[in-house]
Amino acid sequence: MINLVLLLKPNIFNSQMISTNALILRVSDITENVVHIDTLQEPEWLENLPELWSEGSEIKLISKVGIDLNVTRVLNEVTVTGNLRLTIETPCFRCVEAVKIELSPLVSLVLTSDDQLRGEEQDLECETYQGDEVDLNNYLREQVAMALPVKVVCDEICKGLCTICGANLNNDDCDCERDQIDPRFAVLKDIKI
Numbered sequence: 001m002i003n004l005v006l007l008l009k010p011n012i013f014n015s016q017m018i019s020t021n022a023l024i025l026r027v028s029d030i031t032e033n034v035v036h037i038d039t040l041q042e043p044e045w046l047e048n049l050p051e052l053w054s055e056g057s058e059i060k061l062i063s064k065v066g067i068d069l070n071v072t073r074v075l076n077e078v079t080v081t082g083n084l085r086l087t088i089e090t091p092c093f094r095c096v097e098a099v100k101i102e103l104s105p106l107v108s109l110v111l112t113s114d115d116q117l118r119g120e121e122q123d124l125e126c127e128t129y130q131g132d133e134v135d136l137n138n139y140l141r142e143q144v145a146m147a148l149p150v151k152v153v154c155d156e157i158c159k160g161l162c163t164i165c166g167a168n169l170n171n172d173d174c175d176c177e178r179d180q181i182d183p184r185f186a187v188l189k190d191i192k193i
């Protein structure tokens with residue numbers, strides 16, 4: 001994983017947009033010109049994906065992570081906007097067939113200098129950076145975590161698995177006599193009318 005710290009050369013100081021693939025930026029290098037981050041991270045960048053998911057650990061990344069961001073700074077406030085792109089795979093909640101999902105979480109972050117906040121009332125909503133360095137890595141992983149889906153199904157009409165033989169009912173119609181009666185009403189079955 002290569003995350004070079006962005007170092008501006010004086011001869012590109014006047015350009016309108018500075019491009020980089022770095023995710024760790026030196027704050028003093030971000031002028032009011034836009035810094036454009038355009039990079040593809042290897043899957044290892046998100047190797048903690050299962051820990052980020054609240055629905056279990058059976059989730060994997062099956063693509064690189066595209067990162068396309070614009071970074072600007074006004075005084076001590078760094079604004080990061082853009083989006084991420086990745087494809088994940090996870091079992092269907094009902095039939096356990098693998099489901100691929102493309103995600104493109106939007107990123108909209110405002111980071112304020114930790115030094116500036118010190119002594120003032122700390123705003124809990126406000127993300128901070130320390131010193132002259134903004135390390136976007138963990139902020140971006142958090143954005144991925146927030147974009148992960150809950151209760152993934154392969155199709156809204158997925159029939160799931162037979163509770164007796166385990167057959168995938170989308171493909172097979174097994175002969176098991178599954179009790180379709182809602183257990184709350186099971187008692188009614190024995191009432192003779």
Ligand SMILES: [Zn+2]
Nearest residue numbers: 092095154158
């Ligand atoms: Zn399914």
Ligand SMILES: [Zn+2]
Nearest residue numbers: 162165174176
């Ligand atoms: Zn069955």
